[in-house]
Amino acid sequence: MTTLMNRGFLSIVIVVALLACVPFLTASNSVLNFLVTGLLLTLAGQGWNVLGGYGGQYSFGHAAFFGTGAYATAILQVRYGFNAWPAFAIGIAAGAAVGAIIGAMTFRSGLRGSYFALVTLAFAEVLRIVASVAPFTGAGTGTLIKLNVGAQAMQFQSRAAFYWMILALVAIALVVTRLIEQSRFGAWLVAVRENQDAARALGVDVTRVKLGAMTVSAALAAAAGCFYAQYFLFIDSGIAYGTWISVEALLAPIIGGIGTVFGPLLGAMMIKVLGEAAKHLIGDAPGLDLVLYGMVLILIVAFAPRGIAGIVAQVQGWLTPKKGKPHG
Amino acid sequence: MHLTILIPAILNGLLTGAVYALIALGLTLVYGVLHIINFAHGAMLTAALFAAFFMHKLLGLDPYIAVFILSPAFFALGYALQRFVIGPAAHGSDSNILLVTLGLSVVIENAMLHFFRADTRTIDVPYGFSVVPVAGAYLSVPRLVGFGVAVLVAVLLWALLTRSDTGKAIRAVAKEKLGAELSGIDVSHIYAVTFGLGAACVAIAACLLIPTYYVNPHVGTGFVLVAFTIVVLGGMGSIPGALIGGLFVGVVESLCGLYLGESLGQIGIFLMFILVLLFRPSGLMGERA
Numbered sequence: 265m266t267t268l269m270n271r272g273f274l275s276i277v278i279v280v281a282l283l284a285c286v287p288f289l290t291a292s293n294s295v296l297n298f299l300v301t302g303l304l305l306t307l308a309g310q311g312w313n314v315l316g317g318y319g320g321q322y323s324f325g326h327a328a329f330f331g332t333g334a335y336a337t338a339i340l341q342v343r344y345g346f347n348a349w350p351a352f353a354i355g356i357a358a359g360a361a362v363g364a365i366i367g368a369m370t371f372r373s374g375l376r377g378s379y380f381a382l383v384t385l386a387f388a389e390v391l392r393i394v395a396s397v398a399p400f401t402g403a404g405t406g407t408l409i410k411l412n413v414g415a416q417a418m419q420f421q422s423r424a425a426f427y428w429m430i431l432a433l434v435a436i437a438l439v440v441t442r443l444i445e446q447s448r449f450g451a452w453l454v455a456v457r458e459n460q461d462a463a464r465a466l467g468v469d470v471t472r473v474k475l476g477a478m479t480v481s482a483a484l485a486a487a488a489g490c491f492y493a494q495y496f497l498f499i500d501s502g503i504a505y506g507t508w509i510s511v512e513a514l515l516a517p518i519i520g521g522i523g524t525v526f527g528p529l530l531g532a533m534m535i536k537v538l539g540e541a542a543k544h545l546i547g548d549a550p551g552l553d554l555v556l557y558g559m560v561l562i563l564i565v566a567f568a569p570r571g572i573a574g575i576v577a578q579v580q581g582w583l584t585p586k587k588g589k590p591h592g
Numbered sequence: 593m594h595l596t597i598l599i600p601a602i603l604n605g606l607l608t609g610a611v612y613a614l615i616a617l618g619l620t621l622v623y624g625v626l627h628i629i630n631f632a633h634g635a636m637l638t639a640a641l642f643a644a645f646f647m648h649k650l651l652g653l654d655p656y657i658a659v660f661i662l663s664p665a666f667f668a669l670g671y672a673l674q675r676f677v678i679g680p681a682a683h684g685s686d687s688n689i690l691l692v693t694l695g696l697s698v699v700i701e702n703a704m705l706h707f708f709r710a711d712t713r714t715i716d717v718p719y720g721f722s723v724v725p726v727a728g729a730y731l732s733v734p735r736l737v738g739f740g741v742a743v744l745v746a747v748l749l750w751a752l753l754t755r756s757d758t759g760k761a762i763r764a765v766a767k768e769k770l771g772a773e774l775s776g777i778d779v780s781h782i783y784a785v786t787f788g789l790g791a792a793c794v795a796i797a798a799c800l801l802i803p804t805y806y807v808n809p810h811v812g813t814g815f816v817l818v819a820f821t822i823v824v825l826g827g828m829g830s831i832p833g834a835l836i837g838g839l840f841v842g843v844v845e846s847l848c849g850l851y852l853g854e855s856l857g858q859i860g861i862f863l864m865f866i867l868v869l870l871f872r873p874s875g876l877m878g879e880r881a
Contacts, residue, residue: 322687324631324694373870378629381690382820383869385631389817390862511698518691551705551809558698565691566681 272442272525279526280435287424296423300495302536303430304488308509309516309528310437311484316514317523318450319477320457321376325384326485326513328366328391331504333359333486334493335395338407343400348418352490359486360479367478371471376460385510392505406500409493418494430491434529437484441525444480453477454523485513508554515557519564521573530572535560600729601846607735609842610742611797615815616822616834617746618793624829625766625786628686631693632673634816635700636791640666640798641807642704648715648802655717656737659799663792670791675784705809712808720803738800745796746835749789753831762786766829818845821865 286299308330316322337355340346346354370383395401402408413419420426444450452473455463464470489509493499512535517523520531538560539553546552568575615637622630640662647658673696682688723730753759764772765782773779805811822841826833841861848860 320687322690324690369866369870375869377686378623378627378690379869381631382629382824383866386817386820386862386865386869389813390859390866393859393862507698511694514691549706550710551702554702555699555706558695558702561695561698562677562681562692565688565695566683569683569688 272446273439276435276438276442276525279529280431280438283431284428287427291424293423296427298536298540300423300427300430302533303427303434303529304491304495305512305516305532305535306434306529307430307437307491308485308488308513309520309532310434310441311481311486311488312513313517313522313524313528314441314444314484315474315477315481317517317527318444318457319453319474321474321478322381322514323384323481323510324381324514325386325388325510326481327505327507327510328384328388329359329363329482329485330489330492330509330513331388331391331395331499331501331506332362333489334499334504335401335407335489336486337490337493338409338499339401341409342407347416348494349416352418352494355490355493356483356486359489360483363482363486364475364479367475367482371474371478388505388507388510392501395505396501401501404500406498406503409497411497419497426495430495433487433491437487438525438529440480440484444477445525449473449476457523488513511554511557511561515561517571519560519571521571524571524573527571527573534572596728597850599727600731601850602843603726603729603731604735605843605846606839607731607739607842608846609839610739611800611838612815612818612822612842613835613838614742614745614793614797614800616819616826616838617749617831618790618797619816619819620823620826620829620831620834621749621793622786622790623823624831625762626689626783628689629693629820630787630790631690632696632700633790633794633819634812635697635704636666636670636812637794637798637815638704638807638809638812639700640795641802641805641811642708643795644798644802645713645715645807648717655715655799655802659796662795662799666795667788667792669788671784671788673791674787675780678787679780679783701809701812708809710808710810712806714806715802717803732804734800734803738804741796741800743835745793746831749793750831758782758785817865818861821861821868824865825868 283299287296290296308326311329312323312326333355335355336358337348337351340351340354341348366384366387370380375383395403397403411419413421415425418429420429444453452463452468455466455468456470456473460470463473489504492503512532515535516528516531518531519534520529521527535557538556542553542556564571570577615633619630619633622628622633643662643665644655644658647653647661648655653661677696678689678692681692717734719733722733724733724736725731726736751759753763761772761777761782762785764775764777765779765786769779772782818841822834822837825841826835826837841864844864845861852860
C-alpha cells in the first residue's frame, strides 16, 4: 500500500519538477504564455474531473465557479481595496461556496444526469445575465484590475513567476486528486458513479459524497478563475461566466482521460496545441477554435471514450505479450 | 395597475408564449422519447433563423412560404443528425448523448459566429408592423399568426402521436424501448424521426419569429433556456404541458417586464425555473409522452 502511494505521488513530483524547469530552458514569452493558459485550463479541467470523472456528475456550467472566483478576486481589490493575496483566497472560497450551495439544492432534490447538466448550465447562465447588468460587477464594461506591478499585489514582472504560480496551483490540484483517488471518499465517489442506487444500498451517503466532490470541484475551478483575473487583469460577464470555460473545462479531462489524475493536464495541453495549430493554419477568426473543440468532443466520445489515456492503455495492451486473461 | 395596460400585456405575453411553446415542444418530444436533453436545440433554432433570414434576403421568399421548405429540410437534418452522428457516437450511453449534443451546439453556434459575425440582422416584410385591435389592445399581426400556427402545430403533433402508426411507435419506444424493439419497431429509426420532428418544430418557430424578431449567432441560447424552463414546468416529455407552460411563461415574462423592467423579465423566468427544478422536478403536470 505504501509503495503504491509513493508511486502515485512520485509521478506527480516528476511531472511537476520537469515542468518547473521550462523557464530555465526558454525565456520566450509566447511559450510561457502558452503554458500558463494550458495550466490554467488544466486547473479548471481538474475541477471538472473530480466531479465528472470520478463522480460521474456531468456539469455543463463550471463557468459558474470559474466566474465567481474571477469576479470575487477582481471586485474585492477594485471596490474594497483588498490586497490581491487574501482576495485570491476569498475568491476560491466564494467559488467553493457557490458549488456547495448549488450542490446542496440539486443533490437534495435528487437531480442527476440530464437534469444536473441542465441545472448547472442554467445557474451559470443566470450568473452571466446578472453580471452583465449589475453595476456591482461593472455590468457591460467589465471590471479592470489596476496595474500595480509587485509581488505584494500578485502582479509579477516576469512571465516565469506567473508560470510557477499556476504550476504550484496545478501541483496542488494533482495531489488533491490523487489523495481523493486513494481515499475511502474516492472509493465512495466512484461507487456513486458506477451505480448510485447500489452505492446507497451499501450504506454510502450519496448526497454527502456528491456534495463534497462538488465543493472541491468548484474550489479548483474558482482557483482557475482567480488566476485568470490576476493574470489578464480584466474580466467581463462573457469571459467569466461564458460557455467557453464550461466547455473547455469538460473537454480537457475528456480528451486526456476522464477519471485519471493526469487526464486534464494532457487534455488541456492538447486543446491548446489544437487551438494554436488552427490559428496558424486558418488565421485568427472568432469562434473557429470552439468549432474545432466541439468537433473534437464529438470525435473523442465516438472513437476514444477514455481519451488519450485510454488509447495509451490500449496500445500498451497490444505491445505487451498476453499472459492469461486480461482484466478490466 | 390599470386594466388598459394589464390586458395588452397579458395578450402579448400569450402571443410570445405560443412561440416559446413551439420551441419547447421539440425539446420535450425528444426528451420524452430519448430521455435525454438535446443541448443542440438552441443552436438549431439559430440555424433555422439564419436560414429563414437568407431565404428572404437572397431568394426574396416570404418566411410564411419558406416554412414549407425549411420544416421538411430541418426534419431531414434532425433525422440525419440523430441517425448518423448522435446515435453512433453515443454507444448507447446517456451521458455520451449529452456530450455529443453539447458538442454539436458548440460547433453550430460558433460556425455561424465565424461565417456571419456577431452582427444582429432583421428582415423587412410589408406586414411587419401591421396591428389589429383585439379586446381594446392593438396586437401585432405577424405575432397573432405565430400564435395561431404554434397552437395548430401542437394540435397536429398531438394528433400524429395519438392517431398515426408512427405516433404509436414513438409512444411505444418512449414507454418501453426493449418491448418496442421486440415487437419489431426499428428503434433507431424512431429515435431519428423524433429528433427530426423536434428540428422541424424549431424551423417552424424560426419562420414565425423572423418577421418581428432578429437573428444573431447567440439568439438561440436565450430562447432555449426559456424552452428548458417550459419543459421542466410542464413536465419533461408532456406535450400539453409544453403548450400550457409556454403560454404561462410568456405571460409571466410580459408581466415581469411590465413591473420590473425588460432585463429583469428574463431573471424572473430563470428563478422560476430553478425553483420548479428544486421543488417539483417532475413538473407541474409531470407525465410521459
